[in-house]
Amino acid sequence: VKRHRKKKGEVPSAKARAFPKRFSPPGSAPGTLILDPRLMAAPPKLRVIDYDDEKIEEVEMASLERCRASIKDPSITWVHVQGHAEPDTLRALGEMFELHPLALEDVINRGQQPKFELYGEDFFTIFAVPRLVGDLLTIEQVCLFLGSNYVVSFYAGEEDLFEPVRKRLTAPNQKFRKHGADYLFYALADLAVDQGFPVLEQIGDSIDEIEVSLTEGIDQQLLHRIHLLKRHVIQLRRFLWPQREVCAALLRDDFGKFHDEVKIHLRDCTDHAVQLLDLAENYREMCSSLLEVYLSTVSNRLNDVMRVLTVISTIFIPLSFFVGVYGMNFDYMPELHMKLGYPAVWVVIFTTAISMLIFFRKRGWI
Amino acid sequence: VKRHRKKKGEVPSAKARAFPKRFSPPGSAPGTLILDPRLMAAPPKLRVIDYDDEKIEEVEMASLERCRASIKDPSITWVHVQGHAEPDTLRALGEMFELHPLALEDVINRGQQPKFELYGEDFFTIFAVPRLVGDLLTIEQVCLFLGSNYVVSFYAGEEDLFEPVRKRLTAPNQKFRKHGADYLFYALADLAVDQGFPVLEQIGDSIDEIEVSLTEGIDQQLLHRIHLLKRHVIQLRRFLWPQREVCAALLRDDFGKFHDEVKIHLRDCTDHAVQLLDLAENYREMCSSLLEVYLSTVSNRLNDVMRVLTVISTIFIPLSFFVGVYGMNFDYMPELHMKLGYPAVWVVIFTTAISMLIFFRKRGWI
Amino acid sequence: VKRHRKKKGEVPSAKARAFPKRFSPPGSAPGTLILDPRLMAAPPKLRVIDYDDEKIEEVEMASLERCRASIKDPSITWVHVQGHAEPDTLRALGEMFELHPLALEDVINRGQQPKFELYGEDFFTIFAVPRLVGDLLTIEQVCLFLGSNYVVSFYAGEEDLFEPVRKRLTAPNQKFRKHGADYLFYALADLAVDQGFPVLEQIGDSIDEIEVSLTEGIDQQLLHRIHLLKRHVIQLRRFLWPQREVCAALLRDDFGKFHDEVKIHLRDCTDHAVQLLDLAENYREMCSSLLEVYLSTVSNRLNDVMRVLTVISTIFIPLSFFVGVYGMNFDYMPELHMKLGYPAVWVVIFTTAISMLIFFRKRGWI
């Protein structure tokens, strides 16, 4: 609740565009690698992990040469590129691991929808990692290449997304290292997919908050929050739909890359992808319902306001007319000279007012 | 009707979130069993029933050892765990019956959507058991494992859900015990699915109540009740959709577990699941329709209020002006000194008022 | 039009719940036959017709023994049970014709959605027969069992639904009797399906009526009629959807029960089921559109009312102020003593009023 309180004064910014110019200019050659110049600031970090059943070796700031050495090794190699990869690095990695230029183009043009592509034997997938900070929803992409004995992963966000997997991998006596590269791939995919839960949790909390707020009182601010929420859900859904498809395609495994045990785990991962999409669909409907409730509440309040105005006006406007009558300056107004004229006026006034009030109460207006 | 009357004053709480943090933290190892610490209070109860065509044996508070003994027995074994199972108990049962760790993770992380998973020969299903108490909709899960000659069931709710099945099982001369474990599985699944009917019945009653209320008068309270109802239906539907899929998957029986007679019964169960979903879809549309009627009614009432205000104002405001004219203090106002001035004013007033009233009646405003 | 006129005063009752507690209590044994005690009043009537190409024999109030005799006969037997069948009668018929207990449970639990079930060689279908009397939509079920040379039909409504078929059957020189039991089944199914047309015709008429009413004037009553109509259509659709499926399943005839000539007729029947559903979908959209028009009309009328109020108020409120000024009692108000003061006031008043009127006309308000 606090999070939103402090922003009460300002209007929530609508700058939640999730797609910062993510297409190459129409007509450019396929596989063109151009990095958005605004993103050149921090150089990407390469991290190489080599492991098999018995040993594990991790190099945090690896050079391209180090990578090349690892591939020849029969052990499983995981190369992770953190941050915005420069075209040169990408090209070098592409040659080393035989990654398709069209896939590399997708790596560098961020904001892609989740997808699954098979290039020869190996395959390439993109998953979406949403983050909701304040009112800003950003959707980063995780790119995973799975080869016979290596995984290459790209993540352009800032935080160290894959730390939990690394921890499990380097922990002693882990069964993890007994599995092949496909299990590593699964672990990374599962981690990426599960990132959606905290974001949907946040959105669910916001919906609850707004529901409570709606019963307390409404303002324009609330309207913009509901709209923003709906927008977030619409954007999320756009990424969760194809993500479900990607998981389903992996599970189908028409290409025989996954061992049976890993397939059972992938089923779990697909299940999560389906649940995320489901939740998003649910929240979208709830946002629509909130908007309707908002609109109805506004109408209700207008009704309240108008009822008060009407009650006051319909009581006093006739009375004003009445006293106006005896404010006229005609020479011959017999009532004015009667002794009981003035009290009689008060009697009429009270009678009128009281019968009006009774009428309004019967109509349920007061 | 009474149920809602007493809550007239307070706003219905919106705390109907059906999913209390139901995911393991992203990146945790698959199959991790962590029980929500808030739920440790009451230890779960194990109940073991061993039966075949001739005999039946029931142990209400069974130990794990008792379970182990039952399995070896060729008779059909039904182990039911009531309440929140501790990770240790789960792991022990998992080893005994060879339940998959991912399935056990689903058992402990409550709030899962209905699902159907095949692990080797055996399979695992989750069904949703909704309960609507006052304004709070909770959805508990029933987990069922079906093996060659055993059924393991978990139910985290408080009431003794499976009592009717136990009664039918222990009754003398029952044909029930002549069937195999698949029939027991069907009986439990059918019972779980049918739990949806009373809840939808409640919701249907609420819709009827609200419809009647809408013809009588409206308030903000009613709006929140409609919204809450819609929310309930949206949530229910989220669980009824996959439940239908689960039933359909069981009916397809690609794995040859069910006898023909049981399949006919499963068809009946699937039919119920379809009807539940259908009803929920229906109710959702009706809730939307109710909201529209609510909004229209609010508009109608505003119209009524404004019509009264307008009639009163348009009659008396001109008249007030008129008598105001003769309240002016100009030295030379010939009308003031005419003998018939005052009566003439009254004539004008009545003529105006009456022609106004005629005008309004012609417009249909009074 | 007349039908609705007489109800102008009262609010249309919303008691159109089409499903009176139509499920057995959760957990009861499958195939349990319990008749709703409210329905025991009138005992059901059995009617047996035996026919082949050459002869026809009809017994109106047949005993169970008579039925049993008919079955053994190689001619085609049609047993029709009119009214609420008692469990005992049902069980007896079930044994005679080898009807499945689950099917009999559906016969006794009225309000089932249309369905099609195959039990061994024979099959069982339910069709929905809607009736719209005043504001009350009831949906009765017709149950049909088709065996090798018999048809068993159940209808719980009051009227003699199948009279037209009986007439065609008993008419001399009919080709009807040359066909087998499958043709009889088709004739009954077709009759049941076609019952939907008059009801949708009624609804279509109501939509037309309401459309005309909307152009004439609106009240709260009209709103409730639109809502009721929409509700009827939603309920109907709930039964027409599965009915279409049933017809399509019959037409597919995976079980080889129907002769080619009968299949051509079934195609016609399916066509009608599709048209009914189509019409219902259409009417639902029209109801939504009507609601929108209603809402817009209410807004329009509010606008009209407010325009009148505004015109009157904005003309006379400033004028009232103006004459109020010269009603003040200051000692030194030079205007009051000018000879032309009073006429000047009138000039100002008329000028103001007329320029206001011109302003309003330009805005299009009068």
Next chain:
Amino acid sequence: VKRHRKKKGEVPSAKARAFPKRFSPPGSAPGTLILDPRLMAAPPKLRVIDYDDEKIEEVEMASLERCRASIKDPSITWVHVQGHAEPDTLRALGEMFELHPLALEDVINRGQQPKFELYGEDFFTIFAVPRLVGDLLTIEQVCLFLGSNYVVSFYAGEEDLFEPVRKRLTAPNQKFRKHGADYLFYALADLAVDQGFPVLEQIGDSIDEIEVSLTEGIDQQLLHRIHLLKRHVIQLRRFLWPQREVCAALLRDDFGKFHDEVKIHLRDCTDHAVQLLDLAENYREMCSSLLEVYLSTVSNRLNDVMRVLTVISTIFIPLSFFVGVYGMNFDYMPELHMKLGYPAVWVVIFTTAISMLIFFRKRGWI
């Protein structure tokens, strides 16, 4: 534009019911031919065209005998029945060309949805021909039977629908006559399908007109026009959906009736059917959008009206009170006797009025 101008005064009639009692009474024997008695007026005209590659022969008012003669002829025969065919004529034609009684029932019961039925070798299709005259949308049906070397066509509308085809057929040196009966069938179907374009064109024009009107000003009339348009589109869609299915079924040609060249042409025809449906869907969405714009515009105008009322009232009501104070007749009111009292009142009045105006301008109300 002109078309609608002249109707400004009257409300557009809603009598666009497209289905005039188009079902036989439930329970009547299948294949019953009863002509709606209102339609008996004009007898139908038979037109027979016999052609092959070399010769063509056309008889405008053919007798049934002439038809019979044509069939035996190996050349291609096209029999066209214009107007409402009497049951006797239908039966005679049915016998001649072996048309199925159920198909003939569809011919006589007008208002059928487009359909495609295969009877043995030959087939029967219905297409919908919409006409929009003023506010009245009528949907006539074209029935086509295609046999090995004949086409029988029925059209109940008044105009000579198939004239363009006849012209192409009788033109000298036409390639048309080199094709078989399937090409004639295609030409007729294509003509029938294309009839939808002008109607949708009209509807599109109306949408444009209404859009322009909405920017100019609104009235109740406009609301009814939008509603009527939406209704038309909903009705059209109801016929265009199955028409697309019919075209798709013809294209699939599971029955091997069409030559390859004709199939390519049928693809074009199907394409048109799809485009029609697409346009109708589009227009439906636009109508919904128009309704929303209408509603928003009404709200906007209400806002304008209320703003004027509020500005005038809030300026003058306090001032009226103020001058009212000095209209009181108390003996001891010192201000009344001050020399500067009256000018001071005017100063106060102007100050108040001007500060109010500034306040309103800041709020953006004036």
Next chain:
Amino acid sequence: VKRHRKKKGEVPSAKARAFPKRFSPPGSAPGTLILDPRLMAAPPKLRVIDYDDEKIEEVEMASLERCRASIKDPSITWVHVQGHAEPDTLRALGEMFELHPLALEDVINRGQQPKFELYGEDFFTIFAVPRLVGDLLTIEQVCLFLGSNYVVSFYAGEEDLFEPVRKRLTAPNQKFRKHGADYLFYALADLAVDQGFPVLEQIGDSIDEIEVSLTEGIDQQLLHRIHLLKRHVIQLRRFLWPQREVCAALLRDDFGKFHDEVKIHLRDCTDHAVQLLDLAENYREMCSSLLEVYLSTVSNRLNDVMRVLTVISTIFIPLSFFVGVYGMNFDYMPELHMKLGYPAVWVVIFTTAISMLIFFRKRGWI
């Protein structure tokens, strides 16, 4: 933002009809080529490019004879017709390349939806190229014929759409020329599909702008902009749907025209088509949401206005009545002669006003 500012005064024109009479008159012979007479102005330009791995030859204003010469050449030939092709040119090209008359009819009847047609070995596709200039959305079509070693392309727009492809083709050392005609076809299709991105980018920007505007203030103008935007999105979607189908059909490649490498690139193109459609769907939902926010904002503002009116009126109307009472001219009004009468009136006035203000503050109205 600037773009729209200058149009503030005028209402955005609704002349965005995307289909200028694009059907031949119903009943005209298939393959009739009639050019819309309004379009005859500028003659089309033929551009012929002949290339293979080693050489490239480009003729900018080619004659039909030049084309004919190119075809016989075994190198790859690309004929591009820019502008509105005359029927004669079309027919000549049709004969040269054996293009089907029905396809040529689609080329000349602009405004076709994207489609894919196979004629014998070769195939024909239409893609949609949207342009959004100011408020006018136009959708031009690109027609592509792919033969064994040629591509014929038509584009009726004014700009030189395919310049980027030509540049890549004529650049030295390009791998482009190593591929076959299928790659050229892909490059043109990809370019055509990608034209959608800038338009959707514009629409996305407009949505953002409007969102910001909605928080600042609203007017009728904004309403029409939202409606126009929605209309644009609806129209776009109508073309993007079939375009996705076309891409999917190309990718399926049931006819074995594409090399494996080209298929990988086509996958990328299909991916873009899907993303475009997705974005359009997204934007449509956002437009709906904007309309709801607009409507809610209007209601909110009405509320604000009414609250001010109500507060002012309910304070001053009773007070006016009160001072009116003492403006009456009765002879016997004892209060008028009391010394403290006048101050007492002021006390009453202030007390009333202040308690009213407190009441309104408690209600949250001020």
